[in-house]
Amino acid sequence: MCAICGWLNVNEDLKEKQEKFKEMLELMSCRGKDNTRLSF
Secondary structure: OOOOOOOOOOOOOHHHHHHHHHHHHHHOHHHOOOOOOOOO
């Protein structure tokens, strides 16, 4: 099973938030075999 996470903020450079994205994805890690595909 797949899941999507996202974050939109036009006032901030989200490249600095990569660790937060990884934490968000880690919460969904039990969802299936596609869970390790990160794209930044």
